[in-house]
Amino acid sequence: MIWAREETLPRAEIEKIQLARLTETVARVYGKVPAYRAKMDAAGVKPEDVKTLGDLQKLPFTTKQDLRDNYPFGLFAVPRKQLRRIHASSGTTGKPTVVGYTQNDLDVWRECVARIAVAAGARDDDVAQICFGYGMFTGALGLHNGLEKVGAAVVPSSTGNTQKQLMYMKDFETTLLVATPSYAMRIAEVAQEIGLDPKKDLRVHTFVLGSELMTEAMRRGLRKVWGEDINITQNYGMSELMGPGVSGECLELCGMHINEDHFIAEVIDPKTGEVLAPGEKGELVVTCITKEALPLIRYRTRDITRLMYEPCACGRTTARMENLSGRTDDMLKIRGVNVFPSQIEEALINTDGIGPNYEIVVDRKDFADLLTLKVEVEAENMMDSYTALEKLEHGIKAKMRLALGLDVRVELVSPNTLKRFEGKAKRVTDLRKAGNESV
Numbered sequence: 001m002i003w004a005r006e007e008t009l010p011r012a013e014i015e016k017i018q019l020a021r022l023t024e025t026v027a028r029v030y031g032k033v034p035a036y037r038a039k040m041d042a043a044g045v046k047p048e049d050v051k052t053l054g055d056l057q058k059l060p061f062t063t064k065q066d067l068r069d070n071y072p073f074g075l076f077a078v079p080r081k082q083l084r085r086i087h088a089s090s091g092t093t094g095k096p097t098v099v100g101y102t103q104n105d106l107d108v109w110r111e112c113v114a115r116i117a118v119a120a121g122a123r124d125d126d127v128a129q130i131c132f133g134y135g136m137f138t139g140a141l142g143l144h145n146g147l148e149k150v151g152a153a154v155v156p157s158s159t160g161n162t163q164k165q166l167m168y169m170k171d172f173e174t175t176l177l178v179a180t181p182s183y184a185m186r187i188a189e190v191a192q193e194i195g196l197d198p199k200k201d202l203r204v205h206t207f208v209l210g211s212e213l214m215t216e217a218m219r220r221g222l223r224k225v226w227g228e229d230i231n232i233t234q235n236y237g238m239s240e241l242m243g244p245g246v247s248g249e250c251l252e253l254c255g256m257h258i259n260e261d262h263f264i265a266e267v268i269d270p271k272t273g274e275v276l277a278p279g280e281k282g283e284l285v286v287t288c289i290t291k292e293a294l295p296l297i298r299y300r301t302r303d304i305t306r307l308m309y310e311p312c313a314c315g316r317t318t319a320r321m322e323n324l325s326g327r328t329d330d331m332l333k334i335r336g337v338n339v340f341p342s343q344i345e346e347a348l349i350n351t352d353g354i355g356p357n358y359e360i361v362v363d364r365k366d367f368a369d370l371l372t373l374k375v376e377v378e379a380e381n382m383m384d385s386y387t388a389l390e391k392l393e394h395g396i397k398a399k400m401r402l403a404l405g406l407d408v409r410v411e412l413v414s415p416n417t418l419k420r421f422e423g424k425a426k427r428v429t430d431l432r433k434a435g436n437e438s439v
């Protein structure tokens with residue numbers, strides 16, 4: 001099922017809509033947002049210089065720092081009175097990033113989320129449980145409103161108290177779950193601990209996952225515990241751009257369809273800022289072309305992906321972005337080699353005898369970077385067999401050497417000993433940043 005006509009337009013028609021909305025947006029921000037006008041003036045570009053979609057490249061980028069510099073409402077293009085909602089994303093340091101919505105922005109948001117939810121398999125007879133933290137975070141309310149629009153019965157169970165979540169899931173016969181991939185895994189683990197088989201005792205058949213990168217290894221792990229024939233898709237968004245609803249995977253699982261009548265996506269070389277050709281991998285840059293309250297121009301997401309324009313078997317004609325390979329911020333430099341945590345997760349695929357949870361610790365010892373990978377063995381009794389442990393350790397080391405070109409330390413630990421997460425999993429600890437170099 002496809003939710004909206006806009007998802008199936010011929011390329012030329014999509015681009016016509018994009019251009020009309022882009023020129024309108026650029027003129028509006030230039031007139032209403034002093035910070036944008038100053039940046040455009042400094043770059044020597046006027047709204048009338050944007051005549052084609054290619055002219056987008058003339059415009060300066062917007063970064064998270066711009067949002068911080070204009071905290072809280074400096075980049076807003078409407079008077080306070082027109083705002084209907086304010087969200088914020090937690091900043092790890094300092095002030096959060098603040099985003100606002102007019103009534104029209106909220107309507108568009110619902111529409112965009114309805115599209116990606118339907119692409120993910122959501123239907124009007126679903127019971128949809130939202131296991132995202134409510135509050136200032138855009139993820140929970142975004143999915144909540146979009147799924148209501150689809151016609152699902154929404155259960156706003158939020159995060160925490162996994163046993164109670166499971167009680168709702170069983171008693172309400174929940175069919176659709178919104179969560180981070182790591183929490184979807186954790187829920188299955190707790191179900192098994194209390195004697196429930198997620199495949200037989202629960203009715204969940206559709207997972208709409210987000211807010212954290214999902215590798216194919218994680219998808220396979222989820223299928224193993226929840227069932228081979230269930231829908232598991234991920235979707236993409238960020239508060240600054242809208243929240244969830246920017247793009248999402250369809251059931252063909254070949255990248256995330258972008259809501260191109262609301263967003264223009266580009267991929268750039270993160271070092272030079274140069275726009276890359278379709279299919280080339282780089283940093284995703286997004287321009288919001290329908291947002292009234294906070295229309296960001298060429299926002300640098302720091303997420304690494306590539307764009308695909310080939311037709312999709314699902315019937316949608318919108319461009320797709322490849323599932324993320326990481327964030328430019330997440331990239332670790334280990335002895336001069338660029339390493340993404342997702343590469344490590346991918347390399348752990350199909351390793352028998354280990355669980356899905358892992359931790360990466362980077363430290364510096366004797367002036368050399370040291371990457372330690374902590375992995376849980378699958379069964380407790382394995383911890384007693386030195387030979388089995390040694391074999392497993394050697395196997396993982398060899399896989400890492402092949403995938404990363406690096407020697408890593410592997411530490412095998414007992415099942416259920418690594419930290420579990422209800423929201424975004426934090427799998428990397430970089431002790432080098434803390435400045436406590438252990439020599």
Ligand SMILES: [Zn+2]
Pocket residue numbers: 250251252257312313314315316
């Ligand atoms: Zn598709």
